[in-house]
Amino acid sequence: MAEMKKAGVVGAGMMGSEIALCFAMAGIRVVIKDIQMDFARAGLDRAGKALDKLVKKGQFEVSRRDTTLSLIETTDTYDAFQDADVVIEAVAEDLDVKKRTFADLDKTCQPQCLFSTNTSSLRVTALATAVSEDRRRSFLGTHFFSPVSMMKLVEVIPGLETEEPVVSRVMDICQAIGKTPIRVKDVAGFAVNRLLHAMWIEAERCVEEGVATPEDIDIACRLGLGHPVGPFQLMDLVTNELTLNIQEILHQTYGPRFMPRPVLRQKVDAGHSGRKTGKGWYDYRGRK
Ligand SMILES: NC(=O)c1ccc[n+]([C@@H]2O[C@H](COP(=O)([O-])OP(=O)(O)OC[C@H]3O[C@@H](n4cnc5c(N)ncnc54)[C@H](O)[C@@H]3O)[C@@H](O)[C@H]2O)c1
Known part of the structure; x- marks a missing residue:
């Protein structure tokens, strides 16, 4: 791979924060920007905590901890993006916010800088229209999974105008930061969210029909299917709002097979978001 000196991440x-950490762990300098300096610093703290977990598990050498974190620069402006080789956008999942971010980056970054979005549900090709025609050739999706420091997969999603060498270069970059990239078409939900939500919707249907409780379905998936975590535990982690939001997009695109279940809407209506609010499919109040 041609030498890569610096990455830029927008949204801490x-x-x-963990995408930035992955670059730093690979020895690549990275700048991380948020709308306020304290948000950017909070991102660096989050990266530090994620790195400490890896150290604790014996997956990263403690002696490299501080030098690794020192490769992450925090900012609330785009100035330090001028010499970035690649930028990854990880701001809120909102078309206008993302388009504004890319328009700003387009003005700042070098012509050869690669642009990627971590969107989970928007069309990469639609986001690419926020940048100049020339830049669209170097624009694609890189869909990371949470927690990024631990999950190996990246879905690499070329847009309509992405050039082939750009796809190869980004696949190489993913590998250089310890990830396994797969190439996926620019369709709603890409590949992983289509598979995941098909299963989650069926799990919710089982609960509605009284087939089994959420707790028992989680046990079934862990012990019968070898999943590291059950569907309801995972929904509580990503929040029921985000789950509903993605299912609504999948429903609009693919029709009835992705219709969100009433039991999920009820959780959202009740404000039972998951771990974030202390209550979701499980009750976390009073738990550590
Ligand atoms: N959370 C997940 O499991 C997950 C998985 C895959 C992809 N994604 C996608 O990744 C993106 C980020 O998700 P998240 O969970 O990290 O969200 P988050 O809310 O934790 O972080 C978004 C950050 O972006 C910042 N931000 C907003 N506008 C900005 C701007 N103009 N410039 C700089 N920073 C700005 C916010 O202040 C916030 O700190 C979304 O597109 C989401 O769909 C999320």
């Missing part, structure tokens, strides 16, 4: 939230 749950995903952006």
